[in-house]
Amino acid sequence: MSMIEVNDLVKWHGSIEVLKGVNLSVRRGEVATIIGPSGSGKSTLLRCLNGLETFQGGCVTIDGLRVGAHDGAVERARVQRQVCLRVGMVFQSFNLFPHRTVLRNVIEGPVYVLGIHPEQAAERARRLLARVGMSERLDALPRQLSGGQQQRVAIARAMAMEPQVILFDEPTSALDPRMTTEVLAVMTDLAGDGLTMVVVTHAMHFARRVSQTVHVFGEGRIIESGPPAQIFEDPSQEATRTLLSEGLAA
């Protein structure tokens, strides 16, 4: 059974058609990567999944919760909130809350959204932060951390909500190679957990080694999908070949 089902998703930014009928299916527990040139609409697709963007056509179903383009605003908002509780997101620029410490960033959602007791939430947050290697900096403020550290905290923050899906929106694009490595290590670790992950990335080796399915995106639609071996070894589309040659060269 699929965790995420996207049917004919159409999204307009003013007069520009950003998504031109996207179809995507992600199984429960699957790690899917989306690769593609900058500006092709990958991030927009991701943001449509958890309601940060609205769309004009098609529908998105996550864990059986369906949001259609033509649903009423009230209905859509109601479903969207439920979707958000099942879907976590990690952003390119981390977006940690700068006025809260590391620990507080992580317990903010569980305490105020899920209503978990702060002690219990802190306990769980410490475990998560230990897992991403941030146990030492519980009381630091985001600005006192490196980008890689911030992103690891952001991953812990998303995990703290115990989501069924985590969306990664170019999680390493703002990081230097060494920090990229540490963040990808954390993501690889999570991938073994049965968590559903959708990762928009330019990190080809991650796509190749960790994901079960690779979706190649271009010009507002998915050009081709398949297991990494097939996509990387024997792409069927010319555009994919071009992308990979550029990507691998970079």
Add this chain to the structure above:
Amino acid sequence: MEENSGASESDASPTDPSDPDHFLSREPVGARSVVVGPSAPCSFPADRTRTEATSRRLDRSQLFCLGLILTGLVTLAPESFALAEGAGLDHVRSSGKLRYGSDMEGGGPYAYPDPKSPRDVTGFEVELMAMLAKDLGAAPEFCQGQWEMLLQLLDLGQSDIVVNGYEWTPPRARAYLATRPYYVYQLQLMVPRGSPIHTWDDLKQPRPGGGRWTVGVLAGSAADTFTALEGGKNVRAIQFSGSTDAMTAVQNGQYDATLQDVPAARFYLDRFPGLELAGPPESHGYYVIYTRANDRALRDALDQGLARLIARGDLRRLYEKYGIWSEAQRELEKLTGPPEVISGRQAEGGWTLVSRYWSSLVEAACVTIALSLCSMPLAMLLGLVIAIGRIYGPIPVRAVLTGYVELIRGTPLMLQLFVLFYLLKLNPWVAGIGGLAINYSAYEAEIYRAGLQAIPQGQMEAALALGMSRWMALRRVLIPQAVRIVIPPVTNDFIALFKDTSVCSVITLIELTKEYSILANGTGGATEFALAASFLYMMMSLPLSWFSRWSERRLGTLGVKGGAVA
């Protein structure tokens, strides 16, 4: 002390002079002034300005400033500001001009804009000065000044004399030279048509329906003092900044009656068709012309001029023309000099004065504090709601709120207070606090809007992605960050509001600045009162700046405790 009755009768409203329409007796005759006497001639000229300047500063600079002022006052004795002995008459003769200080704002029938050519001034005092100046071989020159500042302008040499319904009072007479009286004034009660009040004595009966009779008076005027002394237990004085303001409020039905100087009551009666005169005039006192204390020659020349006008009947004809002649004016022929200063009493020094009136000053300071502390939190709350509505609300809401902000920012606070008090007829405290809150909410809203929009978009997205509602995201994530940005500008506005409370004196709430100018003007202890008021302002504003710095430290980007805000 008698003067306390003045303050206590009038519900936290000290007194005030600066105003538009007071042509009346604008001086405390009895209570506040009789007992007091300044020892030194006159006041330090610019002290009011200095008081305000001092109150504006915060931080360490305040102490420094006070130090400067103190040093300045000690070293530059007031005498050094006085003009050369007897310069007044020489100056009038050599320049060919007799400059008289007066205030035409709401000043009928004393001095007011000429209805036939509004750029000129007319009035019985204007015509009187024309006659007296001619007598001295000079041309009269009208010097416009705010009424309660006229004597200080005289000290500065901006005018040669002051003539504007200034009553003779002993403290005045010690600091300045007074001519013989040129008018005997009395006080007239005005009531709404059909009022149960027919004479002043009716106010001594308990008010039907409970409470006390409310009588509008010009703050700091003879009517104010008379009401305080003679009103008894059943009367409460409501102190207005202008005589016509009091008439408007009584005509509106907001208060029971108003006590006015006879000339003003008669002059304005036909413009207030809802009012009528009640009973015969009460009390009486004298209007005199003041010169600087060392201008004896000028004073004597004016005395001679007045004597001639009285003897020839010119003065009577003038008063008849304005409809303000009364039998009481016959006394003018007998009063050939200024009334004697009561002797046998040692003139009191300024600091004795300050200690005597200290409670009035503190009471006025409490009004300032109460207005600021009640209105600012309301303004901040209202501003936040407006800012959020303008950023996140649906388009019609945004449009309405934008209009609100533009309307409120684009009109003066004083007019807003007038609307709340005179048109909506709200209680003065409600109107004052509400007006300040509404006025400042527009400014706060813009500050918050800027603060909220300075937070990166990603913060809202991260919060929404965690499953927060928009409202929770604002409360938990955006507002706490925006607060840190807006503390300095909001503190700034708090300080501005703190000073703007003085505008509330136009709706009978008399706070520290107003009380200062009333006391300084009524008693002659301007310098000492300026220092006392400065001291009080500083005592009030220092905690404010401490609080501001403390909150900046506490909420600054570093050292933040997560739950501290929101």
